[in-house]
Amino acid sequence: MTLTLYPAIDVKDGACVRLLRGEMDQATVFERTPAAQAAHWEAVGFTWLHVVDLNGAFAGKPVNGEAVRAILAATKNPVQLGGGIRSMAQVEAWLAEGVSRVILGSVAAKDPALVRAAAASFPGRIVVGIDARGGMVATEGWAETSDIAAAELAMRFEDVGVAAIIYTDIARDGMKTGLNLEETMALARRVTLPVIASGGVAGLDDVVRLKEAASLVPNVAGTIIGRALYDGSLDAAAALAAC
Numbered sequence: 001m002t003l004t005l006y007p008a009i010d011v012k013d014g015a016c017v018r019l020l021r022g023e024m025d026q027a028t029v030f031e032r033t034p035a036a037q038a039a040h041w042e043a044v045g046f047t048w049l050h051v052v053d054l055n056g057a058f059a060g061k062p063v064n065g066e067a068v069r070a071i072l073a074a075t076k077n078p079v080q081l082g083g084g085i086r087s088m089a090q091v092e093a094w095l096a097e098g099v100s101r102v103i104l105g106s107v108a109a110k111d112p113a114l115v116r117a118a119a120a121s122f123p124g125r126i127v128v129g130i131d132a133r134g135g136m137v138a139t140e141g142w143a144e145t146s147d148i149a150a151a152e153l154a155m156r157f158e159d160v161g162v163a164a165i166i167y168t169d170i171a172r173d174g175m176k177t178g179l180n181l182e183e184t185m186a187l188a189r190r191v192t193l194p195v196i197a198s199g200g201v202a203g204l205d206d207v208v209r210l211k212e213a214a215s216l217v218p219n220v221a222g223t224i225i226g227r228a229l230y231d232g233s234l235d236a237a238a239a240l241a242a243c
């Protein structure tokens with residue numbers, strides 16, 4: 001099995017940043033021009049991009065649209081986009097502009113009917129983002145924790161046409177403390193959908209361990225990588241070769 005590695009481009013105030021545990025006041029700017037970062041990740045061999053409008057995630061509506069459009073223009077790689085997308089009109093608009101997959105996060109917990117409708121209208125182009133704190137779903141840019149278990153939410157979207165589940169362990173995000181493979185594998189065993197791990201990648205060992213996990217649970221499909229790539233803890237070529 002080949003894992004897909006998704007380099008993350010998180011956009012805050014027009015710049016490419018990394019947060020710690022999703023805290024907006026804990027942002028490190030790595031690139032002032034997200035489009036240039038997108039072109040770089042394509043040049044080194046990645047085949048997908050994971051883009052998040054961080055301001056949009058908190059505002060509940062797209063905010064960094066100009067930066068996202070510049071990313072789309074700068075790369076031939078498919079882009080999956082999340083952050084503040086809360087309506088069918090926004091889903092349709094971004095898909096029309098060239099986004100390959102739209103990530104629905106907070107709205108998946110609060111309005112699952114929208115996810116089902118979007119997946120029915122655009123099969124294979126909707127991803128459900130499940131961000132968890134202590135195994136419970138967090139919403140609104142991770143500012144709120146719900147009473148819904150991550151696995152329970154994932155199971156609601158079986159057989160409705162979604163492309164994948166992104167499972168993020170908030171406590172590990174940006175911390176480089178290692179992927180939470182135990183919970184990722186547990187969730188993947190509960191569903192048939194591809195599951196993309198996110199949060200905590202520290203280095204090549206995480207990619208190797210994820211590959212081993214995928215041999216046991218085949219729908220573990222890949223991982224999103226952020227800070228470790230940006231600060232050099234993970235070499236892009238080595239990571240891609242390991243997959």
